Amino acid sequence: MRIALRIGMVCAAGLLCFVAAGCAHSGSIAGSQISAAKAAEAGGGPKGLELLKEGNQRFVSGRAINPSTDAETLRVAAEKGQHPFVAVLSCSDSRVPVERVFDRGAGEIFVVRVAGNVTSKNETGSIEYSMEALKVPLLVVMGHTQCGAVKAACAGASLTPNIDSFLANIQPAVQRVKASQPGLEKNKEAFEVAVIEENVRQTLRDLYATSPLIREQVSTGKVEVALAMVDISNGQVSWLNEVPRP
Numbered sequence: 001m002r003i004a005l006r007i008g009m010v011c012a013a014g015l016l017c018f019v020a021a022g023c024a025h026s027g028s029i030a031g032s033q034i035s036a037a038k039a040a041e042a043g044g045g046p047k048g049l050e051l052l053k054e055g056n057q058r059f060v061s062g063r064a065i066n067p068s069t070d071a072e073t074l075r076v077a078a079e080k081g082q083h084p085f086v087a088v089l090s091c092s093d094s095r096v097p098v099e100r101v102f103d104r105g106a107g108e109i110f111v112v113r114v115a116g117n118v119t120s121k122n123e124t125g126s127i128e129y130s131m132e133a134l135k136v137p138l139l140v141v142m143g144h145t146q147c148g149a150v151k152a153a154c155a156g157a158s159l160t161p162n163i164d165s166f167l168a169n170i171q172p173a174v175q176r177v178k179a180s181q182p183g184l185e186k187n188k189e190a191f192e193v194a195v196i197e198e199n200v201r202q203t204l205r206d207l208y209a210t211s212p213l214i215r216e217q218v219s220t221g222k223v224e225v226a227l228a229m230v231d232i233s234n235g236q237v238s239w240l241n242e243v244p245r246p
Ligand SMILES: [Zn+2]
Pocket: 091, 092, 093, 115, 116, 117, 144, 146, 147, 148, 149, 150
């Protein structure tokens, strides 16, 4: 029995070594997911923001480690459940690969994507779910350069009733920039850039306006909020100041 026990212990130790080595060599999803979750737990939203900034630095400098992107990570995440450390509300634009620009993987980012990174009941409900059920400590609303949805809203486009629905959500940002920077509209490109940025803030205001849960989570400090802008030409993420509070 003693021998059997010893063999069992050796096997267990070997398995641990194997798992640890796998994590170290491949940056396996399982390992990084656990460390990301623990880091987020330890530092809450601010630590999560650091993880995103570090990941984006790696991505833009060509040093991405692509953590948590293998099948084994998915298997572990399916078995143990998801523990994302951030919820990101982003545009559907195919040039905005959220996990990749932050060099994170499966089980780490709760992504809500919709054209124009606007919010209506379904998106707001998804963010609420990330906070209520998954205890995500950080929310990021992210816009991007050359956003077609924002450009269409700036041009006052009308396409289909469903498209017009999300364009209408961008209009408050269009109007706000017109009012705060009179004359800017003459410079189409500068105007669109300003609206893209303002639209990110507008979405956060809309989340506050329509969700008592999100207001409560942010105002009590349970959830940190950050606003981001990604340059689709290189994946560089910049962080906006003037983040609206509830
Ligand atoms: Zn877009």
